[in-house]
Amino acid sequence: MSDVKESAATSHEKADEFRTVAADPRPAVPEAKSANLTWSANGKTMDYTVTAGHLEVREDAGALLAQMFSLSYVVTTNGQPDVSRPVTFAFNGGPGSASVPVNFGGIGPVRVETKGVQHVGKPEVKDNPYTLLQQSDLVFLDAPGTGWSTLAEGVDPKKIFGIDGDASAFARAIQDWLEKNNRWGSPIYLFGESYGTIRNSQLMRLLGEQGVYVTGVIMLSAIFNWVQTLPGEDLYYLGMMPTYAATAQFFGKAGKDMDEDVWFDAAISFTEDILAPALLKGDRLSATEEQQVAEQLSNYIGLPAQLIAAKHLRVDLETFRTKLLKDEARVIGRLDTRFTSDSYHPAQTSHEFLAMEDAALDALDAPWNMALRTFLREKVGYTAPTRYLGSNYTTIGVNWDWSHACAGTEGKVGAPNVSFDIATALRRSPTTKLAILGGRFDAATTYWNVLHDLSTQFLSDDIKQNIEWHRYGCGHMAYVDVPTLIAMYDDLKNFYKKSAH
Numbered sequence: 174m175s176d177v178k179e180s181a182a183t184s185h186e187k188a189d190e191f192r193t194v195a196a197d198p199r200p201a202v203p204e205a206k207s208a209n210l211t212w213s214a215n216g217k218t219m220d221y222t223v224t225a226g227h228l229e230v231r232e233d234a235g236a237l238l239a240q241m242f243s244l245s246y247v248v249t250t251n252g253q254p255d256v257s258r259p260v261t262f263a264f265n266g267g268p269g270s271a272s273v274p275v276n277f278g279g280i281g282p283v284r285v286e287t288k289g290v291q292h293v294g295k296p297e298v299k300d301n302p303y304t305l306l307q308q309s310d311l312v313f314l315d316a317p318g319t320g321w322s323t324l325a326e327g328v329d330p331k332k333i334f335g336i337d338g339d340a341s342a343f344a345r346a347i348q349d350w351l352e353k354n355n356r357w358g359s360p361i362y363l364f365g366e367s368y369g370t371i372r373n374s375q376l377m378r379l380l381g382e383q384g385v386y387v388t389g390v391i392m393l394s395a396i397f398n399w400v401q402t403l404p405g406e407d408l409y410y411l412g413m414m415p416t417y418a419a420t421a422q423f424f425g426k427a428g429k430d431m432d433e434d435v436w437f438d439a440a441i442s443f444t445e446d447i448l449a450p451a452l453l454k455g456d457r458l459s460a461t462e463e464q465q466v467a468e469q470l471s472n473y474i475g476l477p478a479q480l481i482a483a484k485h486l487r488v489d490l491e492t493f494r495t496k497l498l499k500d501e502a503r504v505i506g507r508l509d510t511r512f513t514s515d516s517y518h519p520a521q522t523s524h525e526f527l528a529m530e531d532a533a534l535d536a537l538d539a540p541w542n543m544a545l546r547t548f549l550r551e552k553v554g555y556t557a558p559t560r561y562l563g564s565n566y567t568t569i570g571v572n573w574d575w576s577h578a579c580a581g582t583e584g585k586v587g588a589p590n591v592s593f594d595i596a597t598a599l600r601r602s603p604t605t606k607l608a609i610l611g612g613r614f615d616a617a618t619t620y621w622n623v624l625h626d627l628s629t630q631f632l633s634d635d636i637k638q639n640i641e642w643h644r645y646g647c648g649h650m651a652y653v654d655v656p657t658l659i660a661m662y663d664d665l666k667n668f669y670k671k672s673a674h
Contacts, residue, residue, distance in 0.1 A: 266368025279652030335574025340375030426475030509648020
């Protein structure tokens with residue numbers, strides 16, 4: 174009992190510390206700065222205005238909740254914007270991640286050059302030939318508590334740091350930008366990555382409820398059903414299996430001489446037809462049957478059947494990451510399983526530590542941050558009084574309020590399935606277009622789970638015609654791959670063209 178009391182006391186102390194730290198006012202936000210720049214690539218040029226500054230997040234009665242940092246890029250002709258152009262609001266996830274990766278890594282007008290699955294080192298920044306600025310003006314938003322976005326003095330973090338509070342804050346910031354920039358007549362798009370797709374699921378419903386029509390929604394590296402993250406949930410193991418198979422093939426451990434997409438589809442079929450029924454039976458599956466499935470699974474994911482059977486067919490990600498290339502003393506990545514690093518010291522056995530170590534993130538996190546700071550200072554003339562919080566998960570994410578009442582369901586649950594919110598938004602607005610993009614090597618937000626989640630919403634054929642799926646040979650941050658960046662650009666260029674009609 175004393176342990177329980179100590180644990181509870183510690184928990185309360187951490188909560189108090191969280192409230193104090195998160196609500197502590199940071200220095201006043203700097204004045205917004207703008208600059209007129211020219212983008213040039215592939216024989217084309219565009220003039221645009223970049224603006225760095227803060228948007229106000231206010232309650233309906235006017236009380237200030239937060240000041241959200243935004244970086245907007247607006248194409249101009251003779252110095253004037255075209256208010257009929259689409260405007261896309263883009264963000265990453267976390268929760269607790271700022272929008273730098275999707276901006277300087279992917280769809281912004283300037284981009285850090287990448288080197289396949291190798292570390293980047295000192296960043297080289299060039300105009301991005303595949304920027305979505307060619308299709309739409311872009312506004313990158315940093316969630317409160319990330320980047321330079323701050324809570325207003327005295328605001329309880331609980332109002333913002335949760336599924337519902339976060340979505341409400343973004344909806345208010347988006348409308349603040351539309352009002353200040355006279356863009357209410359522009360087609361509005363949402364581009365979310367990772368947790369940003371949970372945010373998108375809320376926003377596409379919430380904005381509609383607040384009288385804002387959303388033309389198109391882009392979900393990159395999506396997660397919709399939080400249940401799959403809970404310990405012991407079989408949806409987790411099922412979702413991981415095709416990603417494991419793709420990874421094993423990449424490292425030559427399985428699927429030799431087979432087309433990558435054919436192999437991935439075969440893994441999906443095995444997941445649904447063989448593995449899922451076996452997991453559903455639990456210990457009612459005989460030892461002989463379990464061994465048979467383990468041997469089949471071994472052929473797909475490259476781990477020994479004996480190890481798989483010992484885990485009762487439930488192979489967790491940390492086991493896979495550390496065992497697949499064990500003979501080479503390598504650990505594979507999480508966000509992108511093609512990245513690798515040296516194995517860790519035998520004393521470094523902390524599960525929490527290993528889960529957060531990721532070669533895919535290490536390769537680009539610092540270069541992106543340095544590129545942002547250099548661009549803002551040298552090109553825009555914007556300087557900030559504090560360090561840029563590219564990731565603030567340890568303060569925000571670990572204290573996140575996951576409770577949410579999905580549209581049409583009763584009561585809040587701590588592991589919501591926001592597919593209900595997506596389906597509700599699409600049924601209310603059957604002309605809204607949805608694009609879902611994912612990668613075979615993404616072990617953070619697995620592709621199969623997204624496919625499964627939306628397929629269980631039983632949408633009509635008319636609505637399904639407005640949903641397009643794109644699967645790439647990449648990891649979580651699809652744009653790291655230049656071939657994927659090109660394919661994604663082509664797909665989204667067509668998406669904007671189709672959704673404009």
